[in-house]
Amino acid sequence: MTPLSQLPLEAARSVRVVLTDIDDTVTTEGILTAKAYGALEQLHRAGFIVIPVTGRPAGWCDHIARMWPVDAVVGENGAFYFRYDRERKTMEQRFWAIPEELKQNRMRLDAVEREVLATVPGCALASDQAYRLADLAIDFCEDVPxxxxxxxxxxxxxxxxxxxxxxxxxxxxxxxxxxxxKLSMAKTLLADVFGLDWEQARKTVVYAGDSPNDEPMFEAFPMSIGVANIQAFAHRLKHKPAYIANGHSGDGFAELAGLLLRARGA
Incomplete structure (x- = not known):
């Protein structure tokens, strides 16, 4: 992984879209700091298309799409995207599965949930599970030891x-x-809403992340960035990000935002 400071200026100037994970990439130890949120807002105001691509649930993503300085959000690791049209005051939603599939999948996930909780002592159902529509989240360190x-x-x-x-x-x-x-729904969103085909996306998108569920994005985008805490998961990654920030978590995301803003002259 090459230090982020060595990202070529020409490449940084070509960035049009900032895709980013949220937990421990924008947030820091569970907190959305003013510095990281400010970086999101500065990117958005400078004209970048800003899209969180997260494992967090539909309930959170509705709030993020409405309230954050972002253009859309991909949630539950690619189960859907939400985009809030502020002029029309309407929420556009696209799900990967049809409603009947979601219903059937939930019953299958309920069985998995029972087995996991009975088999692995110390884990727990994620505290945000009640707000999820398509997946099952098992907590191994957020609210449990x-x-x-x-x-x-x-x-x-x-x-x-x-x-x-x-x-x-x-x-x-x-x-x-x-x-x-994450990748399949991000590609769908970029094409559906922003008119970016895959070749355009590979040249104009930067992705920031911190953990193994970001690996499809690291593999797909030449300008993929890991915040410094990606090092803790490096041994689990077959496809690592091309670049690594000096800063951890939200500080690393702000480092990336600052580089992009300087490159654009914003």
Whole structure:
């Protein structure tokens, strides 16, 4: 991973879209700092398309799309995107699965939930699970004492045994049924709403993240950035980000924003 400070100026000037994870990329130890939120707002005001791409739930994403200085949000690791039209005061939503599939998948996830909670002591249902529509989030360190890595892997294996996808974030194991991830829905959003085909996106998008569930994005985008705390997960990543910030979490995101703003002369 090359230091972010070595990102070529020409590449930084080509960036039109900032995609970013939220937990431990924009937030810092569970807190959205003024510095990181200000970086989002500065990017948005400077004309960048700003889109969080997160594992967080639909209930949170409705709030983020409405209240944050962003252009849209991808949630639940690619299950949907939400975009709030402030002029028309309407929320545009697109889900990967149809309602009947969501209903059937929820019943299957309920069975996985029971097995995980019975099999892996110390884990818990994520506190935001009540606001989720498409996935199951198992907490291994957000509101519970941190579990050993082997126990996190046991949670992943239970999801996979049931035929579900499972991704490890910095705080949760997220599992779902469906052939999608952060990248597939981000590509759909960029094409549907912003008219960016894949070749354009690869040249004009930067992605920032911090954990294994960001790996599809790290692999796909040449300008992929890890905040410094990505180092804790580097051994789990086959595809690492191309660049790494000096700052941790929200400080690393603000570092990226500052570089992009300077490159644009904003």
């Amino acid at each position: 941190a579990l050993p890595e082997a126990e996190v892997d046991r949670i992943v294996s239970i999801f996979e045994k049931a035929g579900a996808q499972a991704k490890v974030s910095s705080i949760h194991v997220n599992g779902w049924f469906g052939d999608y991830n």
